[in-house]
Amino acid sequence: MPKIKTLRTKKPPDGFAEIEDTLLDFANRLKDIETAAHDGKKKNESLWPIFQITHQRSRYVFDLYYEREAISTELYQWLLKQGYADANLIAKWKKQGYEKLCCLRCIQAKENTYSATCVCRVPKHKLDKDKVVECVTCGCKGCASSD
Ligand SMILES: [Zn+2]
Ligand SMILES: [Zn+2]
Incomplete structure (x- = not known):
């Protein structure tokens, strides 16, 4: 045994x-x-x-x-x-759409000014080309899964 x-x-x-x-x-x-x-x-x-x-x-x-x-x-x-x-x-x-999420704060609406989510969650084609994408929390340069 x-x-x-x-x-x-x-x-x-x-x-x-x-x-x-x-x-x-x-x-x-x-x-x-x-x-x-x-x-x-x-x-x-x-x-x-x-x-x-x-x-x-x-x-x-x-x-x-x-x-x-x-x-x-x-x-x-x-x-x-x-x-x-x-x-x-x-x-x-x-979850679909969050596969590349950089940090949880970026989806907490209150802490960000860019509509409901952090600027880094906005797909690049929806932003001005010259605009610098930079999450204030972590410095992410874009983590929308459609990019
Ligand atoms: Zn991000
Ligand atoms: Zn972030």
Whole structure:
């Protein structure tokens, strides 16, 4: 009879070792930015790289699980729980029209002035050609899925 494991360990689920290096890389890049000086930058702008890296990290986890099917559900959920990916953002990516959404704030009407959503959510063909698209929150240059 096989032994039934009842021991609860705090160790990450199987498969973590394979992606650990990449996750560490994201963590190091975040640390670098947080410790770098923000001289001459507006407060919002100094936060953009942080949003962009955490976005990339969420996307990485999302791809691993949904696109490449390279990790187990157990590991995926563990990563979410540990804060390696934003579950709320990933929930949006699964919806039509939000596949490329950069951050949740861009779809919160109150914080933005551009009609109901952030300027980065407006398809490029609907904007003036000369207009600079830049999300104030994360510096996104456009994440409408029709672009
Ligand atoms: Zn955006
Ligand atoms: Zn944004």
